[in-house]
Amino acid sequence: MSATRSRDNSVKRKNVQVVVRVRPLSESERSLGNKNIVSCDFGGKTVSLKNVNASDSLRFIQGQKCFGSYDKVFGPESTQLEVYEGVLAPLMKEVLNGYNCTVFAYGQTGSGKTFTMEGRHDDSNDYTWNTDPTAGIIPRTLQQIFSELGVDIDYTVRVSFVELYNEQIFDLLSRSENSQLESLRIFDDKEKGVSIIGAEEVIVLSLKEVYDLLRRGAEKRRTATTLMNITSSRSHSVFTISVMIREPGLVDGEELLRQGKLNLVDLAGSENIARSGATDIRAREAALGRVINALTMGSSHIPYRESKLTRILQDSLGGKTITTIIATISPASSNFEESVNTLDYAQRAKNIRNNPEVNLRITRKGLLKEYKDEIDRLRRDLLAAREEKRAFLDQEKSSSAVQKEPEILSCEKSHEPSTSENSDEIQKGKVAEICEKLV
Template sequence: MKPDRTPMQRRPRLPPKPRTVERKVEQDPVEVFCRIRPAEIPGQEECIAEVDSRTVKLTPPNSSFAYRNGSAKEQLYKFERVFGPSSSQKELFSRVAMPLVSDLVNGRNGLLFAYGVTGSGKTYTMQGTPQDGGIIRRTLDVLFNSIQDYQASRFTFRPDGMNGFDAQSEVEAQNDRRKAAATPRLRPMAGGRTTRGRKDPPGSQDSSQRIPDTSRINSVDEDNVYSVFISYIEIYNNYLYDLLEELPETGPSRGLQTKIIREDAQHNMYVHACTEVEVKSPEDGLEVLYRGLKRRKIASTRLNCESSRSHSIFTIRLLQAPLDAQGEDVVTDKSAIVVSQLSLVDLAGSERNLRTKAAGDRIKEAGNINNSLMNLRICIEILRENQETGGNKKVPYRDSKLTHYFKNFFDGDGKVRMVVCVNPRSDDYDETLTVMKFAELASEVQIQRSQPARRDLGLPPGRRRANQLFKEVRKKLEDEVEGAGVEALEVDLAPIYSLAPDWPVLTSSTPGGLEEVISRLKAHLRKRLQSRERLEKNFWGTVAAMRSGIAEMEKENLVMKKELTSMRALYSDAMGRVRSLENLLHNAESANESLQRKLEDQAFLRDECEAVKEERDMAKVQSQIEKQRMKAKLRTKLEQEKMKLKSTLNTELHHQKSKIYQSQVKALKQALFSDKQTVPTAPLQPSTTSSSDTDLTAIPDKTPIKASTSDPKLNMTPASHRTPAVVNLRHRRSRSQGSDVWIDHRPTQEVPTGTVLQPNLHRRKSVTKLKSGDFTDPRTTNYCLTTQEQDSQGELETKLFKGEVLPTAGGGAQVVLRDVEILHQRDPLHHQSTPNRKRSSTEGTPLQDRGVWGSQKRPRV
């Protein structure tokens, strides 16, 4: 049998997921357009050329980094539309910005970037000239051309300070207009000064030369009223500034104040406390634009920078609210107000410091601009990656003010378009290549299509026209009965709002008037039938639309019911798991409390043990300290006693060594360098005799005699100028007689003795000049020094000094002399009458001491 599972091991079966109707989300790509600036100098080298209406070719020049790097090749880039050097502002506006203005009127948001390197024509594309306006000028013209007849009176809408607007009644609007007329406004002047009540000439006195755009949008709802608000902000060094802010004449806050980005109740980003100016004509809008440009120029001078060092954002917000059922007043319900926004952004030009030779603050400005544009590119890359892989990677909108402010657009709150402006000159190739890559990347991003946020209040269409007709008829009737008083006006104007006209008069006072009555009745019935048919057609159309809507709602209702059933099942299972987990959590908390108490007891015992251990350690340390003190005291006393004893022994040893050295020197001098020797009488011996000193063992072996390695004779030096070698006492030789190796040190010019009585040298090495390696060789065991000289009788005297080679404690070697043989050679024919004598070492110059010759560890040859 299988063991029963515990409650933790049982897994509840999830109900099957209901089949839901997948709603396809419509998306639009980020539309990227390209505009090529005309050549500044005719005939100059160009790096970009137009291939067709959608393709450009980028060719690297010889001065580019790619050419020097060896990776130069021509590249083709595709856009929604390419505008060549000969394209006009009107053509560009009609293709790029006109659809955004149409969306603005229909309640949708839009965003348009002008992107490119410095000097590529971005500002000209956005602003243009008075004679040939850019996107901003033409947008204002087209917008006011479309809503000119449907504008609300000034102050009908007021900003609420939280990215929203409130609608006011006509009485409240009149009060605000009266207050505004009585309060002079602050207007900026050159140099940062202000003046009260003075109006700057619009467009810097170029309004007379301006050529407006006459285009208009036809899809304007006539039953709404419209109002336009404009704001103009700047992003400089990643700080937000309001270019329309009114500055006081004096005070500490004369300069522009930085603004912050906030999120409203609908999760839309906006600039807090930003000035929004209500405009009623294109001239008013251009006046606001020029005022912001002047403020921007003053701020640029104050900040020691150029205007292209910042991003400028010109925002147009269009408000539309429906009229009431009579078509007379505006509906003041805040939820009925539809706000649409169009942002026209002139991005700062990207550039490289290596080409521009920037220094000081310009390097900081360029770094902030490049960081802002780089963060925009990173956001677009992550958006594309999430769309291609289905991932949910976080997009870093908050890393810069630019992307943070336009976060809603990339999340699907409006249409996004971009105009890439390029300069064809070859010096801008490297920067243009980066711009092209970014444009290609941006064109691959899909943005969710936004829907206009309009609320259907159930009001009948044509209210404005009906109200205008009512006013015209009333005015006409009043003019006809002028002077008759109000009571004389017996016209009932209610039928204007009725479904059909009233019946005509059916009575006639004349007999022939019956036909006239019948004709009027026929005409009236014909009108009623036409009205009936029209109303019936509208009714059945409304019924069909209602039925289809109800059917769709029923389908969605069924799907939602199924989803609700499955969600309830999942909820009940989840609640069961939650209850089981709560029980387990309760048991775990109880066990945890028990373990916590045990842990506290263990911690208490551990603290006590630690305290006892610390006391023992302190006692141990104290005893060790006392021991160390006693050791130090005894060590000091021992060192003092050692120094005293060593001093005494060194003194005695010095005296003994001095005595021994003097006696050895005296003995060796007598034995080696004495010219007059006394030889006692002895029996006849052969012509060549040798004697061995048998008393050398009595010579002390601790006083060495140094000899030069280049002179076969011994070099005697005083004891005060040399240091005796120390014999290695651990050395013990255990070699046989046949394995001894002798160093036979002979003079350079040796007289052969011609005798068979040779020294007992078995394995020998004859040398005339000693080397350091002769004694340090571990195979060398013995040493023999041979000297020859004439005695006082003119005979040849040969002396053989024999010794043993011993290693020293310092790693060298020393020779300890053990025996001395003296050989005399006589002529038997010349000395026949002279008895043969043999002089032994004991009969000649007595040797009282033993000579030692040594070599140090590193002797020099």
């Protein structure tokens, strides 16, 4: 016996949960004459936007538009802890019970997505997950895992951190000097779904290690931005937490391991995702929107394969994952149109229905087999890559020789044989010397 399911292996079919977070108006926005156009139903589920710009392209809204039926709304006064307790704390119970969960942060650039996900950290204070005022979802989640599981439970926590830009996937935790330029590949597994081949998974044991990894990832993103001219608002990041817990007792003489996973996704600015355009980059950025549209309309074909982002998140949208979207908006009057677009987008996503299903519980023997299969697959990929590189180098060498042939012939002509009895040997030596320099 290598794997088993619990009797109650799935929760009821449920819609994607959507919450809205409105950040405070910034001082720079005030200095530019922006007004606060957002009002929230405190403790409720509605958001209203007032259009104060008569020349705005959406003036037909006649001054105000009300968005409702969200699962939760967090106004400008909401704290990082309130957002975590309202959104993530319930999901953590599902992860520890063996479910896969995903949280998206979606909104225009500068609306608070990364602050919500990562937050800020002050090394001078020894905060806990429920006392740190600025910690984001990622560090709070991991510290809560450490706190709840404690020392009496045998468990392992692994994390990975990748960035997606222009259909390329980069490992933000790799220590390789070239990792900013080495794109990872996607692998489709019938049982386990889509995974990223080669992404480093790091075992974490403390909150300090978590913050160190976040800093390493942030530094990698900054370096990649410089090397590849990437604009941060055009890239996505996916921070994945995998938890494996040993269950008490034995089944058929073997220990069982329970697995749960949480994907924390900081999406590119909604000004890039929501709008389709003529370029290939624009089309790929809009793929997520097309998937959401297809799912909400009940289309028979869902275009998951149009982009790597939608392939990676396929199970989170219409699949077996418990999914929540945090829509972040700015209250500034200058951002009226983008805020309307974000709320419209989030409202459509709320109609997506998933079928959450608990992961297979696996034995240690089964886990070792999985690792062995993974190693074998990586070896095959490595051999294939070497063969591909060898074929490329052979082709390049052949092409180079063809290009240099006129020079070689010219060299031969300029060194005509002499009447000396060893002139042939001298001529061959000179040609060889010149050709060696050319190569």
